[in-house]
Amino acid sequence: CGITEDEMLTQMKEDMGMLAAKLNISPEEVLLKLKGNYDGYHFTYPSPDLYNPFSLLNAFADGKFGSYWFGSGTPTYLIKMLEKFGVEPSEVGGKTAAVEDFDAPTETMSSITPLLYQSGYITIKGYDSELGLYTLDIPNKEVRVGLMRSLLPYYVSTPTEKTNTMVAYLSRDIRNDDMDSALRRLQTFLSTIPYCDNTRYEGHYQQMFYIIFSLLGSFVDVEVRTPRGRVDVVLRTKTTLYVMELKLDKTAGEALEQINLKNYPERFALCGLPVVKVAINFDSERCTIGEWKLQTIDKW
Structure with a gap:
């Protein structure tokens, strides 16, 4: 599903070192920036943080912290669905839901939550075992900024x-x-x-x-x-x-x-x-x- 921080510190240590040298910052700073931009995904609970491999590998290849997830274009379909379900930009994250409300077929969805979760705009951030409810939120800076840039023209x-x-x-x-x-x-x-x-x-x-x-x-x-x-x-x-x-x-x-x-x-x-x-x-x-x-x- 993604790349863990343990893998970053072992198998990708050399890549982080090269990125740090190119940007003239320390490897510790590189890790913090990579974490803020591309980390934060969970597809079960508990789970280690997972980095988006597409964005992470592009950052290493380009030698910069780019916005890769949104590089292919504006998420027109998502914007139409936000409008259809009457969801404001500030309501995309910060959700609490039972698993059947977000890990469900998008074809029959009665809210936008399954689409947001399955397309990566929100991810699992916590779980209340007593109530059986999951906390869902925007995973990282790359997704938040990219989504808001797409919504701003509206x-x-x-x-x-x-x-x-x-x-x-x-x-x-x-x-x-x-x-x-x-x-x-x-x-x-x-x-x-x-x-x-x-x-x-x-x-x-x-x-x-x-x-x-x-x-x-x-x-x-x-x-x-x-x-x-x-x-x-x-x-x-x-x-x-x-x-x-x-x-x-x-x-x-x-x-x-x-x-x-x-x-x-x-x-x-x-x-x-x-x-x-x-x-x-x-x-x-x-x-x-x-x-x-x-x-x-x-x-x-």
Whole structure:
């Protein structure tokens, strides 16, 4: 089914060494990057982590960390099935299911889960023996980023080259903890899109944020539960945690008021990172960000 880490450290040690030399990083760093990009598959439980052999061997052959699984083209059929079953991008992973609900014929499936599992978009990540339920999630960075790149044109109808450039600059803004510049960049980018559809409900912008932030390689989640409600978007980088509230055709002040009223940041006090409240209002007429407010909490 795949290649284990034990095999990586023994039979493929020489390949890792050559890749490390070519990229001028240590073999330990190479293993971490290979693991993050191509590891994480399980087809039973318990099971060792399995690397995708196609992607792994291509990375060794090319001497770089490429996106090989999606190199053959856009998964058009999957995108149509996501639409048919009403599955949002943020709902692809993080599933709990009995084995008969995902290890089942796709011809008679009543949900998209069997297709996602059998085509490798989600894999087994845990098992509750008492309940007989499996935890299913996206296996690794290569699959997550590749899938989100495929879905982004359905939320942002603009040429791929322009979108990729925007995401690259946005990634730098976020790495520099400059959310203000990131939102200004997004505002300008979205305002240049000539046609926008399905933009008159908050969920559209929530899913768009989920896709874009997923492409940055940071942890992102939506509808995160707290004792007093649900946070629209949570973005965690290496240095900062952003708690976001999104409004449509209202004001950033109302969004910030909701964050403060429900004290969302308290839920994340133990993360050990500075928390930034991000209140955003979208303008449906202009199909872009209208205004935003930022507040930083350094200490609890």
